[in-house]
Amino acid sequence: MWTTGKVIERIDWNDKLFSLRIAADVEPFIAGQFIKLSEVRDDKRVARAYSVVNPPGKDYVEVLAVTVDDGQLSPALHQLNKGDEIQVSKKAAGFMVLEELPKEHTAKHLWFLATGTAVGPFLSIMETDEPWERYEKVVLVYGVREEVDLAYLEQIEAFKEKYPDQFQLIVSVTRESVNGTISERIPDAIINGGLEKHAGFKLTEKDSQVVICGNPGMITGAQQALYDKGLIKNLRRAPGNITVEKYW
Secondary structure, three states: OEEEEEEEEEEEOOOOEEEEEEEOOOOOOOOOOEEEEEEEEOOEEEEEEEEEOOOOOOOOEEEEEEOOOOOOOHHHHHOOOOOOEEEEEOOOEOOOOHHHOOOOOOOOEEEEEEEHHHHHHHHHHHOOOHHHHHOOEEEEEEEEOOHHHOOOHHHHHHHHHHOOOOEEEEEEEOOOOOOOOEOOOHHHHHHOOHHHHHHOOOOOOOOEEEEEEEOHHHHHHHHHHHHHOOOOEOOOOOOOOEEEEEOO
16 A cells, blocks of 8 residues: 655745655556655554645656644655655545546536645646646636745746636735735635636536635635535536535
8 A cells, every 4th residue: 555755856835835756656646636645653654645746647746735833744744855755655546536527517617726735636637638628718726825825836837828728827815915816715706706807707507617625614615605606516426516625
């Protein structure tokens, strides 16, 4: 179940937010899935799930993490540097993948709603061909507290250059005013129409597929706001519009 991985690159986005690129012998995964990282302490394994940021087909896995002072694993991960080792689950898991979205649905617009490190799996998905082949528009809504909490902006800007007619980025920064961003929480921007205004089209049951990943408050609020607009949860037995993965 576990294999030893070696850190081959580290990026510090701010003093708490960081990425680790880890060379590890893991099984093929699907964009949007997560792996687990772990350490064994006093004969007890401490493991936590982290979404894979990179697309499939690489000889490494990359994760985006934030260290929490009282976290069981994140402080140890924050201490890792190039050449250090960490235990990695050999098999990825998770159902927040595009193949779980109903192909028979009429949706033309794919919305990704993310807060903080939950942007990671959406970057993995957008690095594949599938979203660009299936949908006319792809919108990434990326919510953070402060501008310094944003990660992978250069990679995200590259999507805008590669898919100028398809891709839209809406950044929400809630604790300071930043040019080119909105200052509302994502659920509030759904309720007041801010997201639709920035995108230039509506969130509708007919045209939209929405994938949500992030903190529990955002997920709950965004789901309810979408329900109020007539969108419904996507289930295997009853295809809908809203797919959710809880980050904790």
